[in-house]
Amino acid sequence: MRLPPFNPYIAVLIGVISISTSAIFVKLASGVPASMIAFYRLFFAVLMMAPLILTKYRHELKVIKQTDWLLAIGAGVFLALHFILWFESLNHTSVASSVVLVSLQPIFAFLGTYLFFQERFSPGAIISMIITVLGSVIISWGDLQISFGNLLGDILALLGAIMVTVYFLFGQQARRRVSFMTYTFIVYFISAVTLFIYNIVLQHEFFAYTTNHWLIFIALAIFPTFLGHSLFNWALRWLSTSVISMAVVFEPIGATILAYFILDEMVTWSQWLGGTIVIFGLFLFVVSTTRKRQVTISHVKDDHPNH
Numbered sequence: 670m671r672l673p674p675f676n677p678y679i680a681v682l683i684g685v686i687s688i689s690t691s692a693i694f695v696k697l698a699s700g701v702p703a704s705m706i707a708f709y710r711l712f713f714a715v716l717m718m719a720p721l722i723l724t725k726y727r728h729e730l731k732v733i734k735q736t737d738w739l740l741a742i743g744a745g746v747f748l749a750l751h752f753i754l755w756f757e758s759l760n761h762t763s764v765a766s767s768v769v770l771v772s773l774q775p776i777f778a779f780l781g782t783y784l785f786f787q788e789r790f791s792p793g794a795i796i797s798m799i800i801t802v803l804g805s806v807i808i809s810w811g812d813l814q815i816s817f818g819n820l821l822g823d824i825l826a827l828l829g830a831i832m833v834t835v836y837f838l839f840g841q842q843a844r845r846r847v848s849f850m851t852y853t854f855i856v857y858f859i860s861a862v863t864l865f866i867y868n869i870v871l872q873h874e875f876f877a878y879t880t881n882h883w884l885i886f887i888a889l890a891i892f893p894t895f896l897g898h899s900l901f902n903w904a905l906r907w908l909s910t911s912v913i914s915m916a917v918v919f920e921p922i923g924a925t926i927l928a929y930f931i932l933d934e935m936v937t938w939s940q941w942l943g944g945t946i947v948i949f950g951l952f953l954f955v956v957s958t959t960r961k962r963q964v965t966i967s968h969v970k971d972d973h974p975n976h
Contacts, residue, residue, distance in 0.1 A: 689923030707752035709886035745859025755829030762822025793957025804946030811939020
C-alpha cells in the first residue's frame with residue numbers, strides 16, 4: 670500500500686473538530702426551523718457533490734438494482750427524520766446533553782443488528798450498554814431539574830439516535846453493492862427531497878433568511894459533512910475502523926468545549942458526570958466490538974453524516 674499524501678491521524682483530528690461544529694452551527698442559526706436547517710445542509714451538500722457524481726460516477730446510477738434504490742430511499746427518509754429530531758433537540762437542551770445522547774447511535778446500531786441480523790452480545794458490549802444507559806439517565810435527570818423543556822430536548826436527541834440507526838440498517842446491505850460516493854449522493858438527495866416536502870407541508874419560509882444564516886447553511890455542508898465524515902472515510906484506507914470509532918467518541922467533548930467558548934454554555938454537574946460515564950461506556954463498547962467486523966460500530970463506516 671502506498672504512503673498516504675499526509676498523516677491520516679491529522680486527518681482524523683481535523684475530522685473530529687469538524688463534526689464537533691455541527692451542533693454549534695445549528696445553535697447559531699437561531700430562529701430558523703430545525704427542518705429548514707437540515708434541508709439546506711443537505712441541499713448544499715448535494716449541489717457540491719453533483720458535478721462529480723454526474724461525470725465520474727454517472728454510469729453507476731444506471732446500473733443500481735431496484736432493491737438498492739428502495740434501501741437508499743428508506744435510508745434517505747430516516748436520515749431526514751434524524752436531522753429534524755436532533756436539530757430540534759438543540760432548541761430545547763444544551764449542546765452537551767444533545768450531542769452526548771445522539772452519540773449513543775452505536776449502541777442502538779448494535780441492538781438493531783442483534784434484532785435483525787442475530788448478532789450476539791459479548792459480555793463487554795452488555796456492560797458498556799449498561800454504563801451508557803446509566804450515564805444517559807444521569808444527564809436526563811439533571812436536565813429535568815432545570816426544566817421539562819430540557820428533558821424534551823434529551824428525548825428528541827435519543828429519538829434522533831434511533832432514526833440514524835434505522836438509516837444505517839437500511840444502508841448496510843446497499844453499501845455492499847453501491848460505491849460510497851454514489852450511495853451517499855442518492856441518500857443525501859432523497860433526504861433533501863423529504864425535507865423539502867416536510868417544510869412545504871409546514872409552510873416554512875424558504876428564502877427570508879439573513880446572510881449569516883446562509884453562511885451557516887453552507888458551513889454545515891462543508892465542515893461536519895465533507896471535512897468531517899469524508900475525511901474519516903478517507904482515513905479508513907490507512908487506519909482501522911476501531912481507531913476512527915474511538916476518535917468519533919470525542920465529538921461530544923469537542924462540541925461541549927466549542928459551546929462553552931462560542932455560545933457561553935455552562936456545563937452542569939449532571940452533564941459532566943453523565944457525559945463522562947457515557948463516553949467511557951462508548952469507549953468500552955468500541956473496544957469490545959472491534960473483533961466483530963460485521964457489526965456497525967462506527968458513525969462513519971457507512972458514511973455517518975449526522976453530526
